[in-house]
Amino acid sequence: MDVALSGLSKSFGANTVLKALDLTFPSQKFVTLLGPSGCGKTTLLRLIAGLERASAGTIEFGGRRVDHLSPGERDIAMVFQSYALYPTMDVAQNISYGLKVRGTPKDERAERTGVVAKVLEIPHLLSRRPKALSGGQRQRVALGRAMARSPKIFLMDEPLSNLDAKLRATMRSELKRFHLDLGTTSIYVTHDQLEAMTMSDLVAVMDGGVIQQFGTPEEIYDTPANLFVAGFIGSPPMNFCDGTVAAHDGTPVLQIAEHSVRLPESLPRGLEGRTLTLGIRPQDVELADAGDSAAVPGRVWMVELTGSERLVEVEIAPKLRITAEVRSHINPPIDSPAAVAFPPDRLHLFDPDSGGALPRAA
Numbered sequence: 507m508d509v510a511l512s513g514l515s516k517s518f519g520a521n522t523v524l525k526a527l528d529l530t531f532p533s534q535k536f537v538t539l540l541g542p543s544g545c546g547k548t549t550l551l552r553l554i555a556g557l558e559r560a561s562a563g564t565i566e567f568g569g570r571r572v573d574h575l576s577p578g579e580r581d582i583a584m585v586f587q588s589y590a591l592y593p594t595m596d597v598a599q600n601i602s603y604g605l606k607v608r609g610t611p612k613d614e615r616a617e618r619t620g621v622v623a624k625v626l627e628i629p630h631l632l633s634r635r636p637k638a639l640s641g642g643q644r645q646r647v648a649l650g651r652a653m654a655r656s657p658k659i660f661l662m663d664e665p666l667s668n669l670d671a672k673l674r675a676t677m678r679s680e681l682k683r684f685h686l687d688l689g690t691t692s693i694y695v696t697h698d699q700l701e702a703m704t705m706s707d708l709v710a711v712m713d714g715g716v717i718q719q720f721g722t723p724e725e726i727y728d729t730p731a732n733l734f735v736a737g738f739i740g741s742p743p744m745n746f747c748d749g750t751v752a753a754h755d756g757t758p759v760l761q762i763a764e765h766s767v768r769l770p771e772s773l774p775r776g777l778e779g780r781t782l783t784l785g786i787r788p789q790d791v792e793l794a795d796a797g798d799s800a801a802v803p804g805r806v807w808m809v810e811l812t813g814s815e816r817l818v819e820v821e822i823a824p825k826l827r828i829t830a831e832v833r834s835h836i837n838p839p840i841d842s843p844a845a846v847a848f849p850p851d852r853l854h855l856f857d858p859d860s861g862g863a864l865p866r867a868a
């Protein structure tokens with residue numbers, strides 16, 4: 507069942523938290539709301555769940571208005587950041603309670619509980635009480651309780667945030683697998699870009715109560731719509747520097763400090779003299795020899811090993827540093843001369859005033 511929001515706004519007093527959102531979560535897709543803390547993600551989920559009333563706009567499930575329905579009437583399951591288990595029930599009872607309330611027969615309840623417990627790797631915990639569980643185990647039980655109901659719409663608010671890194675990675679694929687098996691429409695909230703990129707069919711990047719971009723993980727990563735999305739997605743973050751468009755031997759270049767960076771041939775005409783913000787991901791920056799005339803010269807400012815890769819920060823002008831991600835066997839000495847090359851087809855260009863992306867080279 508798809509979920510369609512139109513003109514959806516929410517204010518708390520004078521604080522407008524969601525600003526006229528138009529967004530459709532397609533049926534059976536896994537869609538993530540990704541954005542920094544405080545951007546309105548939880549509020550949006552609570553509106554969809556019916557726990558909060560909109561200030562304006564409509565919410566439809568499968569083409570039918572649900573604004574007047576209570577949470578219980580919406581056939582959704584949710585897992586929230588702060589979850590509460592029933593302390594006097596054991597894990598199996600906690601997971602199957604929602605089914606019991608709906609009058610599901612005992613055999614079916616036991617079967618569903620078993621399936622969910624297996625997915626979450628907690629069959630050995632079924633007879634324990636919540637107080638005998640770790641935080642991570644409790645979180646999995648809370649997930650299990652929502653999963654057991656096979657809802658049409660599954661809402662999750664940072665459900666993995668209390669788990670350790672290893673379990674988080676396992677749970678990402680388990681949750682995605684469960685979503686596929688169940689055929690639900692999943693709406694997942696996180697501030698963690700890795701979760702969003704790995705799990706989602708579609709990602710809605712939010713900031714300041716506005717959807718900044720809605721697209722597949724590839725679209726969001728390869729063609730960020732604006733400076734916010736470009737800077738928020740990707741690790742380490744995209745490099746940015748401002749420059750002025752000029753022409754050099756007939757090809758467009760961006761003048762950055764005393765350097766000229768070649769721009770894509772497909773750049774729109776008539777930009778000469780304009781200031782643009784250039785963005786390039788550390789993975790796309792090439793480390794060149796200090797004397798390479800096609801590269802921008804500078805000095806190695808810092809070198810950091812991340813594991814299989816190394817981050818080399820090259821200062822190309824006072825306080826202007828470009829990070830290149832290179833293979834770990836490349837390890838230039840700090841303060842040694844170096845140069846960075848920017849492949850024109852890997853550049854992202856933005857209007858510094860509006861923040862919007864310029865059309866990119868094919």
Ligand SMILES: Nc1ncnc2c1ncn2[C@@H]1O[C@H](COP(=O)(O)OP(=O)(O)O)[C@@H](O)[C@H]1O
Pocket residue numbers: 518521523541542543544545546547548549550
């Ligand atoms: N019940 C509430 N009353 C007043 N302000 C709220 C309430 N709930 C959320 N807010 C405000 O709305 C903004 C967005 O919050 P929230 O939706 O929790 O963001 P996120 O989940 O993205 O971190 C914050 O500024 C928060 O203080």
Ligand SMILES: [Mg+2]
Pocket residue numbers: 547548549663
């Ligand atoms: Mg939140």
